[in-house]
Amino acid sequence: MGNPNKNIVVHRPKDLSVKWAQRIVNRFAPDARVFGVDVYSVDVGTSTRLRAEVHHDANGAVPARWFIKTPSLALKPRLITAVPRFLHKEVSFYRSLSAGIPLKLPRILAAESRFGRGSTLVMSDLAEYDFRPGMAADALTYDQASRVITHLAQLHGHYRNKPSLLHGHRWLNGFSHQMENHMGTLMAYPFMKRGLHQAGGLIGKKLHRPALNYAVNRRAIKQLLNTDAKTLVHYDCHPGNIFWAGAEPGFLDWQLVRIGEGIGDVAYFLATALEPQLRRKHEKSLLDQYVEQLANTGAAGLDEDNLLRRYRMHLVYPFEAMVVTLAIGGMMQHETNLELIRRAAAAVEDHDSFAMIKA
Structure with missing residues (x-):
C-alpha cells in the first residue's frame, strides 16, 4: 500500500475532502468507503485545530470523529511557530517516538510533514472514547x-x-x-x-x-x-x-x-x-x-x-x-x-x- 501517511497534508478546512479522508481510512480498512466529511469545529491558536465527522463504512476499524491539527490560519501565530517547525516536531514525535512513551496518548490515524508544504496530524477525537x-x-x-x-x-x-x-x-x-x-x-x-x-x-x-x-x-x-x-x-x-x-x-x-x-x-x-x-x-x-x-x-x-x-x-x-x-x-x-x-x-x-x- 506504500506510505500510509503520504499526501495527507492540508492547509484549511475546505481541504478535508472525501478523497483526503479515504487515503487515511485505507490505512486501516483498504476495502472501506468514505461517503462524506463534515467539519463542525475550527479553533485557531498556535495551530489550527479542526474537528470533523467522517462518514464511512469501516465501523470498528476507524473512528467516526477526527481531530486534525494544521499550521495556524492566524498570521502571527503561524509566523512564530513555522520557523522552528513546531508541528513538524510533533509529527516526528508521534511517528518515531510515541510508541515507547509510558503515558496515555491519543490514537493517531495519520501524520505527515513535508518540507515547504506544511504538516498535518490526524487523531481520533477524544470524545470518541469518552475522554x-x-x-x-x-x-x-x-x-x-x-x-x-x-x-x-x-x-x-x-x-x-x-x-x-x-x-x-x-x-x-x-x-x-x-x-x-x-x-x-x-x-x-x-x-x-x-x-x-x-x-x-x-x-x-x-x-x-x-x-x-x-x-x-x-x-x-x-x-x-x-x-x-x-x-x-x-x-x-x-x-x-x-x-x-x-x-x-x-x-x-x-x-x-x-x-x-x-x-x-x-x-x-x-x-x-x-x-x-x-x-x-x-x-x-x-x-x-x-x-x-x-x-x-x-x-x-x-x-x-x-x-x-x-x-x-x-x-x-x-x-x-x-x-x-x-x-x-x-x-x-x-x-x-x-x-x-x-x-x-x-x-x-x-x-x-x-x-x-x-x-
Missing part, C-alpha cells in the same frame, strides 16, 4: 495534580540519564530546538516588556525589573536550566494539554518535546494548573511524591534538596511563556492567558525564583 479534554484555565484538584505528577515521574524516570533510549532522535534538540531558542532570545526583551504592561496589576511591580533582567540574559539562563540530569520532557505541561480517561490523565500537544530537566515539567505544571492557595498547601507533598515516584522507576543519584532548588529556578519559564504569549496575542484565549499569568506570577513570587537564578 474529557482539559481546558487551559482548569484549576485542578489535589488528587488530579497527584495523578499527573505520578505520570510525569514515570515518563522522566523511564528516560532519565538513558541516552541510548533516545539515540537516533536528533530532531528532539535539533534544528527546531535551536531556532526556538534563537527566536526566543531575540524576542525576549520586547515581548517581556510588552507583556508586563498588558498584564497590568496581575504582575506585581517588584517582578518587573527581575523579569526584564531575565529577558536580557535569557540565553545564559536557558543553558543554566539545562545542566542537571537529562530526560525526555513535554515542556508545555499546562491543563489544556492534558486529557482525562476517567480519573487518569493523558497528554496532548507534543510540539515542544525535547531532552531536558524533568523537574522543569513539574514546575510548569504546578505553576499553571493549581490555584496559588492550593499549590502553597500541597506543593511540598507533591514534590516529595515526584521524588518518591522517580526513585520507584529506578532513577539513581536523586538529591531531593537539589531538585527543590531546580524546581524553584524552573518556575521562571512558565512565567515567561505566559507573559510572552500575551504579548504576541492570538495564541491563547485572552482570559485564559491572564489566569495562567496570575498563577505563574504567584509561584515565581512565592519562591523568589528570579533571585534564585541570579544567585
Whole structure:
C-alpha cells in the first residue's frame, strides 16, 4: 500500500475532502468507503485545530470523529511557530517516538510533514472514547495534580540519564530546538516588556525589573536550566494539554518535546494548573511524591534538596511563556492567558525564583 501517511497534508478546512479522508481510512480498512466529511469545529491558536465527522463504512476499524491539527490560519501565530517547525516536531514525535512513551496518548490515524508544504496530524477525537479534554484555565484538584505528577515521574524516570533510549532522535534538540531558542532570545526583551504592561496589576511591580533582567540574559539562563540530569520532557505541561480517561490523565500537544530537566515539567505544571492557595498547601507533598515516584522507576543519584532548588529556578519559564504569549496575542484565549499569568506570577513570587537564578 506504500506510505500510509503520504499526501495527507492540508492547509484549511475546505481541504478535508472525501478523497483526503479515504487515503487515511485505507490505512486501516483498504476495502472501506468514505461517503462524506463534515467539519463542525475550527479553533485557531498556535495551530489550527479542526474537528470533523467522517462518514464511512469501516465501523470498528476507524473512528467516526477526527481531530486534525494544521499550521495556524492566524498570521502571527503561524509566523512564530513555522520557523522552528513546531508541528513538524510533533509529527516526528508521534511517528518515531510515541510508541515507547509510558503515558496515555491519543490514537493517531495519520501524520505527515513535508518540507515547504506544511504538516498535518490526524487523531481520533477524544470524545470518541469518552475522554474529557482539559481546558487551559482548569484549576485542578489535589488528587488530579497527584495523578499527573505520578505520570510525569514515570515518563522522566523511564528516560532519565538513558541516552541510548533516545539515540537516533536528533530532531528532539535539533534544528527546531535551536531556532526556538534563537527566536526566543531575540524576542525576549520586547515581548517581556510588552507583556508586563498588558498584564497590568496581575504582575506585581517588584517582578518587573527581575523579569526584564531575565529577558536580557535569557540565553545564559536557558543553558543554566539545562545542566542537571537529562530526560525526555513535554515542556508545555499546562491543563489544556492534558486529557482525562476517567480519573487518569493523558497528554496532548507534543510540539515542544525535547531532552531536558524533568523537574522543569513539574514546575510548569504546578505553576499553571493549581490555584496559588492550593499549590502553597500541597506543593511540598507533591514534590516529595515526584521524588518518591522517580526513585520507584529506578532513577539513581536523586538529591531531593537539589531538585527543590531546580524546581524553584524552573518556575521562571512558565512565567515567561505566559507573559510572552500575551504579548504576541492570538495564541491563547485572552482570559485564559491572564489566569495562567496570575498563577505563574504567584509561584515565581512565592519562591523568589528570579533571585534564585541570579544567585
